[in-house]
Amino acid sequence: MNKMLSFTALVFALIALLIAIPASAQGQTLTVLCTPQEDWCVAMTAAFQAETGITTNYVRLSSGESLARLRAAQDNPEFSVWWGGPADAFIAAAAEGLIEPYESPNAAAIPEIYRDADNFWAGVYVGALGFCSNVQVLEELGLEPPTSWDDLLAPELQGNVAMAHPATSGTAFTAFWTIVTLRADALEAETPGAGYDENGAPTQAAIDAAFEYYAALNNNILQYTRSGSAPGTLAGQGEVAVSIIFSHDCTKLQEEGFEGILVTTFPEEGTGYEIGGMAIVANGPEPEAARAWFDWALTAEAQNIGPTVNSLQLPTNPEATVSPLSVDLSQINVVNYNFQAAGANRRTISERFDAEIATAPQ
Amino acid sequence: MYNTMRESQQFKQINAILRDPLLALALLLMIIFVVTAVLLPLIAMIGESASERGQPLFVRYLTDPVYQTIIINTLVLGVLVGVVGTAVGFLFAFVQVRLNVPFKRLIHIIALIPIISPPFAVAASVIVLFGRSGTVTRGIFGVRYDIYGLHGLVLVMTLSFFTIAYLNLRGMMQALDPALDEAATNLGAGKWRIFRTVTLPMLLPGIASSFLLLFIEAIADLSNPLVMAGNYEVLATRIYVTIIGLYDTTGAAVLSVILLVPSLLVFIVQRYWISRISVVSVTGKPSGTPQTIDYPLVRWGLYALVIFICGLIVLVYGMMVHGAFTRVPGVRWDLTLANFDFIINGLGGQAMRDTTTLSLLATPIAGLIGMIIAYIVIRKEFFGGNLLDFGAMLGIAVPGTIIGIGYILAFNNPITLGDFVLIPKLTGGQGVFGGALAIVLVFIVRSAPAALRTGASALSQIDPSIEEASISLRADSARTFRRITLPLIRPAFLAGLIYAFARSMTTISAIIFITTPQTKIMTQQILNEVENGRYGNAFAYCVLLTGLVLIAIGIMYVLVGAQTGAERRIEGGR
Numbered sequence: 001m002n003k004m005l006s007f008t009a010l011v012f013a014l015i016a017l018l019i020a021i022p023a024s025a026q027g028q029t030l031t032v033l034c035t036p037q038e039d040w041c042v043a044m045t046a047a048f049q050a051e052t053g054i055t056t057n058y059v060r061l062s063s064g065e066s067l068a069r070l071r072a073a074q075d076n077p078e079f080s081v082w083w084g085g086p087a088d089a090f091i092a093a094a095a096e097g098l099i100e101p102y103e104s105p106n107a108a109a110i111p112e113i114y115r116d117a118d119n120f121w122a123g124v125y126v127g128a129l130g131f132c133s134n135v136q137v138l139e140e141l142g143l144e145p146p147t148s149w150d151d152l153l154a155p156e157l158q159g160n161v162a163m164a165h166p167a168t169s170g171t172a173f174t175a176f177w178t179i180v181t182l183r184a185d186a187l188e189a190e191t192p193g194a195g196y197d198e199n200g201a202p203t204q205a206a207i208d209a210a211f212e213y214y215a216a217l218n219n220n221i222l223q224y225t226r227s228g229s230a231p232g233t234l235a236g237q238g239e240v241a242v243s244i245i246f247s248h249d250c251t252k253l254q255e256e257g258f259e260g261i262l263v264t265t266f267p268e269e270g271t272g273y274e275i276g277g278m279a280i281v282a283n284g285p286e287p288e289a290a291r292a293w294f295d296w297a298l299t300a301e302a303q304n305i306g307p308t309v310n311s312l313q314l315p316t317n318p319e320a321t322v323s324p325l326s327v328d329l330s331q332i333n334v335v336n337y338n339f340q341a342a343g344a345n346r347r348t349i350s351e352r353f354d355a356e357i358a359t360a361p362q
Numbered sequence: 363m364y365n366t367m368r369e370s371q372q373f374k375q376i377n378a379i380l381r382d383p384l385l386a387l388a389l390l391l392m393i394i395f396v397v398t399a400v401l402l403p404l405i406a407m408i409g410e411s412a413s414e415r416g417q418p419l420f421v422r423y424l425t426d427p428v429y430q431t432i433i434i435n436t437l438v439l440g441v442l443v444g445v446v447g448t449a450v451g452f453l454f455a456f457v458q459v460r461l462n463v464p465f466k467r468l469i470h471i472i473a474l475i476p477i478i479s480p481p482f483a484v485a486a487s488v489i490v491l492f493g494r495s496g497t498v499t500r501g502i503f504g505v506r507y508d509i510y511g512l513h514g515l516v517l518v519m520t521l522s523f524f525t526i527a528y529l530n531l532r533g534m535m536q537a538l539d540p541a542l543d544e545a546a547t548n549l550g551a552g553k554w555r556i557f558r559t560v561t562l563p564m565l566l567p568g569i570a571s572s573f574l575l576l577f578i579e580a581i582a583d584l585s586n587p588l589v590m591a592g593n594y595e596v597l598a599t600r601i602y603v604t605i606i607g608l609y610d611t612t613g614a615a616v617l618s619v620i621l622l623v624p625s626l627l628v629f630i631v632q633r634y635w636i637s638r639i640s641v642v643s644v645t646g647k648p649s650g651t652p653q654t655i656d657y658p659l660v661r662w663g664l665y666a667l668v669i670f671i672c673g674l675i676v677l678v679y680g681m682m683v684h685g686a687f688t689r690v691p692g693v694r695w696d697l698t699l700a701n702f703d704f705i706i707n708g709l710g711g712q713a714m715r716d717t718t719t720l721s722l723l724a725t726p727i728a729g730l731i732g733m734i735i736a737y738i739v740i741r742k743e744f745f746g747g748n749l750l751d752f753g754a755m756l757g758i759a760v761p762g763t764i765i766g767i768g769y770i771l772a773f774n775n776p777i778t779l780g781d782f783v784l785i786p787k788l789t790g791g792q793g794v795f796g797g798a799l800a801i802v803l804v805f806i807v808r809s810a811p812a813a814l815r816t817g818a819s820a821l822s823q824i825d826p827s828i829e830e831a832s833i834s835l836r837a838d839s840a841r842t843f844r845r846i847t848l849p850l851i852r853p854a855f856l857a858g859l860i861y862a863f864a865r866s867m868t869t870i871s872a873i874i875f876i877t878t879p880q881t882k883i884m885t886q887q888i889l890n891e892v893e894n895g896r897y898g899n900a901f902a903y904c905v906l907l908t909g910l911v912l913i914a915i916g917i918m919y920v921l922v923g924a925q926t927g928a929e930r931r932i933e934g935g936r
């Protein structure tokens with residue numbers, strides 16, 4: 001029975017170890033809810049930890065998942081600061097009381113269009129939506145890289161387009177709201193007042209028209225992924241021809257093994273863009289460390305970390321270095337994206353998309 | 363007459379338990395475990411689905427054609443995986459027991475690989491190999507094969523789950539009495555006729571129960587449909603999106619109940635009906651070695667099929683190992699250690715430590731719980747023993763996603779009785795030990811049933827008179843259990859521990875909703891990498907996870923001891 005005894009001893013040693021691990025990790029800590037790609041989260045938390053000595057931990061979740069998770073733990077938040085992902089989700093979170101305002105001393109450096117007037121969130125990067133296509137697959141299908149949203153509806157592309165699910169992904173929600181904006185513009189051009197209401201928000205008719213577009217596009221979608229950048233890898237691996245993702249995520253893939261395979265194009269009629277937001281979680285643990293992160297992430301130094309891991313979003317701090325690989329917003333046609341209206345409609349659109357489009361037979 | 367005898371028998375048993383305080387304590391602990399860790403979450407989930415907001419959702423989901431399609435999809439997938447998986451398992455078992463062919467031991471080992479396989483490994487490999495731009499389909503045959511959807515799911519699930527059918531049927535085939543075959547031969551029956559009219563009917567309960575077990579696994583599986591369902595939506599993925607994207611716990615609870623009904627029905631049929639009509643054990647121990655089949659066409663035909671499937675398994679797992687060391691599997695084949703570098707310098711180091719620690723904590727507890735419940739059920743037959751057994755088995759009969767949702771619903775807030783906190787908040791980052799306790803509990807709940815079954819089958823083969831002798835010599839039941847029973851069932855205990863550990867390390871669906879910022883779980887990280895298509899990182903995680911499981915199994919062999927050839931004795935049931 002000696003072996004049984006030593007086995008029991010081992011178990012108790014392990015239990016002691018488990019209890020000892022959290023005890024040894026005393027000192028200031030920070031838990032970041034991180035929405036951009038995993039390697040950027042690693043680089044950012046490592047740099048912050050090195051700079052401040054605060055033990056920094058993160059969980060990567062897509063925008064929609066983050067919102068869902070913050071809602072779930074509203075009474076007892078698990079995270080202190082939420083960094084990254086389109087601002088629409090932050091606007092939705094502010095409306096639900098999930099994040100709290102913070103007036104950072106460093107916010108003045110950021111242009112006002114990239115900040116919330118009420119200081120609920122501040123922008124840390126900017127990116128434009130594009131089409132990321134596999135040239136080899138397109139060639140076989142006899143198609144050119146798409147330059148219009150309507151190109152995605154081509155019957156040859158059946159099962160050959162990928163996008164994320166707007167309920168989980170901010171990228172996909174940005175894509176949805178871009179079509180809402182384009183439809184609102186078209187309706188407004190026909191009859192003034194049909195596309196936008198008196199507050200400048202797209203009308204329900206425009207939203208319904210966007211649902212019609214995505215119902216048609218659904219025939220061509222292979223699957224709705226959870227995270228926004230995943231469709232790009234599907235295209236890179238040749239599983240689909242075209243993916244709808246942020247152009248910087250496509251550039252990142254080109255830099256990391258898919259050069260010559262993937263090509264980025266933009267829809268001529270206009271594409272959506274994101275302001276990557278950041279906010280303090282309401283009543284979160286570690287508020288001081290959270291504010292330290294907030295201040296730090298707005299600095300040029302912190303915003304220069306992205307390009308080191310091929311995350312080529314445009315920095316919001318004018319002092320930060322812009323990589324030559326980043327998209328030049330002045331060269332593409334960007335829609336007039338109403339972030340406030342997008343945030344206000346986020347939940348109803350996500351739920352309706354899930355019920356009407358994502359589950360629909362093809 | 364019989365009934366009163368039985369009742370007085372049970373009364374005596376209850377009396378015996380009450381007179382033995384340690385046994386009573388053990389029984390009490392087991393009841394507390396089953397009630398809080400298994401039943402409470404299920405009740406919380408069913409309660410949520412029956413709430414005012416849940417009731418109309420039942421009507422909606424059951425009448426909406428879209429959801430009807432999803433339900434039918436789920437059942438069709440379960441039936442197909444059940445049929446194909448059982449067929450493959452049968453083929454492997456038949457070749458193993460009835461054919462005299464080379465490399466049988468190697469084939470056996472290859473067939474066991476899926477037991478310790480990390481989730482997503484098979485699906486990700488299959489996409490790289492046989493996807494639309496797959497290395498095999500595209501690279502060798504030049505076709506753009508569409509693997510996404512039902513047929514792809516049946517393929518990956520068959521490869522992942524057929525081992526269950528194989529082990530089940532192999533045990534039964536070995537237990538078949540060759541004398542029956544000989545009798546049939548003497549009466550002039552040919553081999554085919556014997557197979558059709560003697561072997562097959564005898565194995566029918568085993569075939570049926572394999573089918574049902576595979577059906578349960580297939581409809582519960584989340585990881586494979588997440589990666590390769592394409593537009594073939596099933597209930598498990600629907601539940602996942604409902605929680606992850608919308609955090610609609612009520613909707614998820616309603617869908618869970620819809621998924622729970624077929625799972626539980628099939629489980630009850632399998633456990634309490636099919637497994638009771640086994641005809642194999644009637645003849646007792648086999649008297650001789652099974653006859654082998656010599657017709658060259660049958661022999662080499664079946665062998666070729668088995669070798670082909672083995673080749674497929676080796677290819678799939680070979681891809682996993684190779685992919686872990688390549689830059690972008692399927693696209694850029696440059697060899698690199700960058701994937702491991704990324705993982706270990708990222709979250710992988712912590713994930714490895716957390717997952718291993720929590721699994722090592724859960725494993726001995728699950729093993730002990732399994733053995734104690736087996737002991738109570740088999741040795742101390744009393745009213746309620748079967749209920750306890752059923753309750754513990756629910757941990758595996760219920761799909762993992764449902765356990766996870768049940769935990770969120772039951773333990774997200776402290777359970778109080780007046781001012782007294784009965785159970786503190788367990789799930790979420792602010793739960794006990796940063797939510798780690800809930801994860802350990804789920805590991806135990808999911809892995810104790812395997813230990814329970816191996817323990818029960820081992821105990822029922824050991825003559826109770828040995829234990830009775832110990833009791834007569836005035837050892838109490840704890841001493842008897844520790845000094846007599848446990849050493850006798852040590853091989854079963856070891857097998858139970860190995861299953862428990864492998865299951866904890868590789869479980870995904872049950873813990874996916876209860877991981878917290880403080881605890882990093884490897885399977886969750888693999889999901890992140892696979893979901894983003896970073897297969898190189900995902901494969902590297904899979905390799906590390908498999909390595910950890912193998913090392914731990916090795917250590918358990920050394921510590922618990924396997925000089926007796928433990929695994930062979932249990933698997934063979936001899």
